[in-house]
Amino acid sequence: GQQLNQSPQSMFIQEGEDVSMNCTSSSIFNTWLWYKQDPGEGPVLLIALYKAGELTSNGRLTAQFGITRKDSFLNISASIPSDVGIYFCAGRSSGGSNYKLTFGKGTLLTVNP
Amino acid sequence: DGGITQSPKYLFRKEGQNVTLSCEQNLNHDAMYWYRQDPGQGLRLIYYSQIVNDFQKGDIAEGYSVSREKKESFPLTVTSAQKNPTAFYLCASDSNHQPQHFGDGTRLSIL
Numbered sequence: 001g002q003q004l005n006q007s008p009q010s011m012f013i014q015e016g017e018d019v020s021m022n023c024t025s026s027s028i029f030n031t032w033l034w035y036k037q038d039p040g041e042g043p044v045l046l047i048a049l050y051k052a053g054e055l056t057s058n059g060r061l062t063a064q065f066g067i068t069r070k071d072s073f074l075n076i077s078a079s080i081p082s083d084v085g086i087y088f089c090a091g092r093s094s095g096g097s098n099y100k101l102t103f104g105k106g107t108l109l110t111v112n113p
Numbered sequence: 114d115g116g117i118t119q120s121p122k123y124l125f126r127k128e129g130q131n132v133t134l135s136c137e138q139n140l141n142h143d144a145m146y147w148y149r150q151d152p153g154q155g156l157r158l159i160y161y162s163q164i165v166n167d168f169q170k171g172d173i174a175e176g177y178s179v180s181r182e183k184k185e186s187f188p189l190t191v192t193s194a195q196k197n198p199t200a201f202y203l204c205a206s207d208s209n210h211q212p213q214h215f216g217d218g219t220r221l222s223i224l
Contacts, residue, residue: 033212042119042203042215043156050210088155090213099144099163099207105155 006089006104013079014112021087021107022073029091032065032072033101037086046087047074079111116140119204119216125224126191126198134189134219136204143208145187149173150201150218159202162187191221199223 006023013019023032031050035043047058049065049072056063062075072091076083089104117138126132138145147159158171162181176195181187187206191198201220207213 031212035215040201040218040220042117042205042217045212045214048212099209099213100158100161101213103156105153 004089004091004102004104006107008107009105010108010110012110012112015079015081017079019076019079019083019109020073021089021109022071023089023091023104024071025091025102026070027091027093027102028069029093029102030069031092032063033090033092034061034063034072034074035088035090037088037106039085043088076109079109081111081113084109084111117204117206117214117216119202119219121219122217124219124221126221127224129193131190131192132221134191134202134204134221136187136189136216137185138187138204138206139185140206140214141184141208142206142211142214143184144206145181146205146213147171147177147179147187147189148203148205150203156203159189 004023004025033048034046037043047056047063052069053067054065060077086106086108088106090101120135144163146161148156157173159177160179162168168179168181178190201218203218204216205213
């Protein structure tokens, strides 16, 4: 199946630093979603983006839907230890009856206190 | 609370045995999904269902089977034909124009 290119694969940062990760695709998406997964748990939705150019914030998290509709980024400001986890992007290429998502392979974030 | 419930949290399978993983949602979502997650490989789609009594194979359906007799339920059976079943299994659901939400997963191991 199709995969998104998510980068970086992993990040090691100090508490208080800002973080940026992104996803790119060769296909156009109508929806971009960002999830966080803690060890042994299911992914939790962080931000949903539905419109090209859309910039949405959720607390210290900000995500943008790229103008070309082929990319998205997620920024985390002033990181804290509980930000540790795997962050996934996901894209949906059409609405209607096709609900399938394409997932990136994830970015593993480690925050040193 | 509305959500997706997966059970059991941990499951062990003996060789030659079929096992069934449960997934129930009370979000009134039309579509449900099963994913397999292996370390470093992200999420791979096993099966999905967009409507009751209908389902489609995902990218790695071999060795698995599903049913969708009720809107709320989408059980996954890992059959003996699946030779490498050890993984973390995630169930999800959504509807058109709604984001996909996940359960807390079932970790399947081989005895």
